[in-house]
Amino acid sequence: MRRIQRILILIFFPIASFAADKDLKLGLTELIQRTLAHHPVIQEAKQRCEESEARYAMAKSNLFPQLSLEANVGTFHDRVANPGEDVIPPVGRDRNRYVGKLILVQPIFHGFGLWNGIEMYKKKNAVVEAALEKAKAQALKEMLRAYFEVQVKRDEVQAREEAKAFHENQWKQTKMRFSQGRATRLQLLEAEYVAGTEQPVIETLQGEIENRILQMASSLDLQNPQLYQFSDSLEAAMGLLQESALPPAEEAVKALAAHSPQLHEARLQVEATEAEAALELSEDLPSIDLYFSAGTDSYLRQDIATADTLFYSGEVRLKIPLFSGLSSLHKRRANRSLVNARKKVQAKTEQDSLTTLLGAYHSWKVATTRIAVARKEVAFMEEKLSLTQKNLRAGRSTLSDVLEAYSELLDAKKKRGDAVIEKIMAVTDIRSLLGWFSHNQGKEVESD
Numbered sequence: 001m002r003r004i005q006r007i008l009i010l011i012f013f014p015i016a017s018f019a020a021d022k023d024l025k026l027g028l029t030e031l032i033q034r035t036l037a038h039h040p041v042i043q044e045a046k047q048r049c050e051e052s053e054a055r056y057a058m059a060k061s062n063l064f065p066q067l068s069l070e071a072n073v074g075t076f077h078d079r080v081a082n083p084g085e086d087v088i089p090p091v092g093r094d095r096n097r098y099v100g101k102l103i104l105v106q107p108i109f110h111g112f113g114l115w116n117g118i119e120m121y122k123k124k125n126a127v128v129e130a131a132l133e134k135a136k137a138q139a140l141k142e143m144l145r146a147y148f149e150v151q152v153k154r155d156e157v158q159a160r161e162e163a164k165a166f167h168e169n170q171w172k173q174t175k176m177r178f179s180q181g182r183a184t185r186l187q188l189l190e191a192e193y194v195a196g197t198e199q200p201v202i203e204t205l206q207g208e209i210e211n212r213i214l215q216m217a218s219s220l221d222l223q224n225p226q227l228y229q230f231s232d233s234l235e236a237a238m239g240l241l242q243e244s245a246l247p248p249a250e251e252a253v254k255a256l257a258a259h260s261p262q263l264h265e266a267r268l269q270v271e272a273t274e275a276e277a278a279l280e281l282s283e284d285l286p287s288i289d290l291y292f293s294a295g296t297d298s299y300l301r302q303d304i305a306t307a308d309t310l311f312y313s314g315e316v317r318l319k320i321p322l323f324s325g326l327s328s329l330h331k332r333r334a335n336r337s338l339v340n341a342r343k344k345v346q347a348k349t350e351q352d353s354l355t356t357l358l359g360a361y362h363s364w365k366v367a368t369t370r371i372a373v374a375r376k377e378v379a380f381m382e383e384k385l386s387l388t389q390k391n392l393r394a395g396r397s398t399l400s401d402v403l404e405a406y407s408e409l410l411d412a413k414k415k416r417g418d419a420v421i422e423k424i425m426a427v428t429d430i431r432s433l434l435g436w437f438s439h440n441q442g443k444e445v446e447s448d
Contacts, residue, residue: 025231028147031220035143036136038221045128045135052128056121062114065106070295073098101295108290108316113282120279123272130265137261137432139219141425146216148424150209151230152417157205159413163406164198170392170399171195187399194399246430249361253354259435262353266346273342277335284321284328291315353433360429367423374416381409 036042075096107114174191177183217225247255257263294312385405391397 025229026222027231028144028236031143031147032140034220034222035139039139039143039219041135041139042132045132048128049125049132052121052125056118056125059118059121062107062117065104068103068105070101070103071099097298099295099297101293104292106290106292107287109286109288110282112285113279113287116275116279116282120272120275123268123275127265127268127272130261130268133435134261134265137435141428141432143216143219144428145421145425146212147230148421150212150216151233152414152421153205153209153212154230155417156410156414157202157209159410160198160202160205163410164195164202166389166406167191167195167198167399167403170402174399190399194403197403246364246427247434249358252357252361252430252434255434256353256357257350260353260433261435262349262433263346264435266349270339270342270346273335273339277339280331280335281328284324284331286318286320288319289317291317356429357433360426360433363422364426364430367419367426370419371416371423374412374419377412378409378416381405381412385409 073096171191171194174183174188178185178188213225216222246252292312292314295310297309297311385402385408388397388402388405392399392402
């Protein structure tokens, strides 16, 4: 079916097919590159970084003078009495007036609010940068798991295809022997039944593979994802993840606090919350601004402009908050509670990270043992299957015995694949907690 699909694409879409064939292999390096470049979680985190950097720049710009222009145009009616003539009523007149003013304000002291605001946005900028590094680690872990799950399922499909071919061949031979009177009808029905057992399982596995690849394609921006072949084997992951370079568990625990993106983000969240609390408290302190203005105040009468005044002024404006309805006391209480809550989250993150790290090391050791046992089991089951097939040809075994041997071999291979994935995920967890994806692999790939 896949060959037919490829032929149809080559016939109707030769250019697209050439492009697809050119990038048909997807190795682990390409997987990491595409994840860093296209994964939605990473892209969202990058946009948040850009937003945070812009807000940080806005906060720093508050230190510079603020220049503005004000202009007012209006009309009013006044009544002017004639001096010394009480009998004559007052005279009314319409007057048009405009005022133009250029204003320059230089902040001098805002109760440390300007500096606290800059510090707050600096901390928040660091928080979103740490969140970006954490997003990289999570996205890479997700893609690696999907990559190797597909590999395991494809290996299982290949093994079941081999079993299917063998059973179909046995069915053909049984039909031939039945037509010659050398096999019973029960043996024929058994051979027909066994020949059809693998196809539903193969189709189920292929469906799971296609769904997993489509999920990956949406995150990796893959065109024609069904044509991609994953070129690196399960064992190749150990070389990429540098399993041999993992530190001992005791050293990893010591390095956790210094290199973990999760802990780094939690610490920065506390610092950002403290900076935000300091900013809010600075609003209750005195503020001083240097205020300059210059402009003109003119009247218009009978469409003739008559400039009345040209003015300029310089002022130092001092504002001292005296009473705010006890809001400052409640503000302090709220900020203190928020900071304490952040610190509790930080403590929980530290405990969870430590638990996850130790659990990952335990899983790594267990998976290593399981892989060694599974390899021996696979070798034993392959020998058992070969012997059972020989006995079948010699008439000392039945098709049920061969089917059972195939089933045991497939189970052994699945155990081996699951153990390899468990080991890969354990190494990935360790690398993620120690900041390897964000500080090492991610930056190296991005720089290429």
